[in-house]
Amino acid sequence: MSERFQQGSLSARYGRPFVKLVLALTLFFLAFPVVMTFVSSFASDWFGVFPTGFVTTANWEDVIVGTGVGADVAVGSSLVYSTGLALGGVVINLIVGVPIAYAVARYDFWGRDWVNVFAILPLAPGIILGVAFLRTYPDLSTSGIALIIGYSLLKAPYMVMAVQSSFQSMDLQQIEESARSLGASWPRTFLTVIVPNAKTGIIAGSIISWTLAAAEFNFSYIVYSRGTPPLAIFLFNNITNASFLNAAAAVSVFFLLIALVTIALQIIGNRGAVRRI
């Protein structure tokens, strides 16, 4: 009887420790370099095994104020510029994403699944779309408009998914019918009843698509030609050209941004969105 349970089998004895080991190694692999980057950004040298010369803010000053060497720019101007571009993308995403999410969540129509696939699967990744933009809108690339419309297409799926998850938790038909029977026209129902009810999803979607647009590198790298570099290009310039610890500080600025966004999402209480970002 006892051998039927095979308590002595290899997987019973070593299975759980093995799975836990994989988990621990994965956590180390993903989190350790992030911590090291942040810590070393306050160090003055890193020649040996560990960074030394704590605590200095010189690296952060170089990043935030700028070193003034060559065409180097401070993070401030890049951050402001990227914020603006990404906000432009978010505005477009709101205009296109909320309606299509509602159409898919509320109505049943021919080709609905395909509309959904197009709305939530990215059509082409950044680099491919970048090549296409370079060919099609060569004059726009210097003004940032190309970046805005590119960002909005690349990040639209995240907006649609976040808003959809909000819509799915609402009884849309009932809400719509109540408002209609009380005399509201359909556009008014949509704008003043449906949209405010999906507030959580809309805010979460905006934050996510904003962050991802600000972080988009591949598309920006191909399309960007001159002027203030977007944040991702700024990071790239720091990683490839600046000293190692300056690069660590620049990457840490980005980490702080993501941390702020994660906290913001947690405050709104959209747990699904937190996982997705």
Added chain:
Amino acid sequence: MGADHVSTDTRAAESVQATLKSLVSPASERQREIRRIVALCIPFSILLVFSGVFPLTEMFRISFSESRLVTEGFTVEYYRTLVTDPYYRNIAFNTLWFAAATTVTSICVAVPVAHALEKYALPAKSVILTVLSFPNSLPGIVAAFMIIILFGNTGVLSNVFAFLSGQSRIDVAIATSVGGLFFAYIYSMIPRALLLLRGTYAEVNTDAEEAARALGATPLQTFRYVTLPQIKPGVIGAFILVFRTGLAIFGTVLILKGLLVWTLQIDRELAQGFNIAQASAMATVWFFFVFGFTVLALRYTSAEVSI
């Protein structure tokens, strides 16, 4: 025959007219609903056409152009280069095997991690979840920097390996080799695979697993014959998604340069002499390959796919 043709034409035209008319001034509730659906889909369609379909079409057209900077004439020269030149064939081969190998590795890591997250009582679980999803929002260049931290010339693991093997740490630093690139790829792939697999794991029927264990199956047998068939759609979905991601990775390779892959070569075509026709041909091939791969994979497997 001719008359038939004409009447089909007029009938089609009439039906189009009728549809348009019903959209502009709907007569029934159903028609009004259709008008609403169309109105809701229009903004997205406009964005899709202007920033997606139109640029991609222009890209497709210039890849057949005889002139370098404007679309003129018709030639398949650039595609012939891609097929016949061993240089490009080699890049295609590199891209495919590398993306496939990293995809398989990251799924092999993500399945046990998702298993542990779902089944085990873990301390500080919300912290673990945050750490595991954090890299999802990092661009590829930051993933590359993380690998430099771990495996670069002064990298932490380089130091450990140097200590263990007694070699100089410069000799054991692998950040800019194929190995370093491998880790950089899975750095951004594991969290993405986890996202999907955790969703799948949440729906696994635990009664069946308990029954299997009670009937005497070992944990491994339970996983192999009870859990794995249930998570199979998620695993296939994760494979499709992560493989697509792997083919699109560019920033990481641009920094680490361990292997010449398709996306890096597209950038080189542009950087060295702005050969946009060749770059467009490569981008077009990429687009149709991934599009076809996704459609076929979704059609012939039971995969679950979201972003």
